[in-house]
Amino acid sequence: MSLENQTYVKLNNGIEMPQFGMGVYMVPEGPETVNAVAEALRLGYRHIDTAHAYQNERSVGKAVAESGIPRDEIWITTKLWPSEYGRGKTAAAIDKMLERLGTDHIDLLLLHQQFGDYMGAWADMEDAVDAGKVRAIGLSNFESKRLEEVCETARIKPAALQVECHPYYQQHALKERVAQYGTVLESWYPLGHGDAALLAEPLFAELGAKYGKTPAQVILRWHIQEGNVIFPKSTSSAHIADNMDIFDFELTDAEMAQIALLDKGVRYFNMTLDEQEKNLGAWAPED
């Protein structure tokens, strides 16, 4: 089975990116990541979201290489940590990243966090695009005025912005802020990190019953129709299969409007910028 109905978003550089894939946050390096990515690729997934800080890029690269699928048919997104930011320093970090992934190019490279010398890093990322090592560049977790600082001064405008986004935190204002740069929104925690309360919302059960889908599938379908790029994480074969089975039904405008009312403007991840900056060392990748 392949994702025949997979949808794509056109980035501001003209490249088409699969709108749906799988994330591997908190999946350990080794068999767990290799097996989950291999299973996803076997089922038809063509987009994997990893990061240096997840410490599983080698396993993602192994699963991609062993899949037998041509490299140019698989979209790989990864992210640089602030400890790798800086003019010259980031260029070297990108080369190491390519080695860990076992590939000659990264499809989408993001700055993972809005701290440190992110402007120096961005300049190196632009050079990496020019050199053909990276196809598209973007940001993650830039929601302060640093977002505009990069967008306004960048030679290459961010193609994507990856942030927390789900029915309880729908990010409509942020989408308006980046629309002028042609930046697409990527949702992390698309299923609320598996939050039982979100999955148990009566509206999702009701819509699921109507379309013969699970609440998770209704939520993922909502993201697709919102124009969000998603990569739900799963290491369960059943969930990996279910999560991609969202391209054969469509929520009505009225149903989308009902889901819009669930927006509480409340995040799951509530650390302040100061707290995040203090914790950067604890989250930093080791090699």
Ligand SMILES: NC(=O)c1ccc[n+]([C@@H]2O[C@H](COP(=O)([O-])OP(=O)(O)OC[C@H]3O[C@@H](n4cnc5c(N)ncnc54)[C@H](OP(=O)(O)O)[C@@H]3O)[C@@H](O)[C@H]2O)c1
């Ligand atoms: N840029 C950032 O700072 C950032 C931060 C967080 C996440 N991300 C990215 O976003 C991806 C997704 O976020 P996430 O993994 O934290 O959260 P998520 O995808 O919202 O939720 C994952 C959780 O939901 C469960 N789940 C998956 N499919 C399900 C289904 N069909 N029914 C019920 N439960 C299901 C998973 O358990 P099972 O494994 O048992 O299925 C897991 O516990 C990450 O993997 C990562 O790539 C980026």
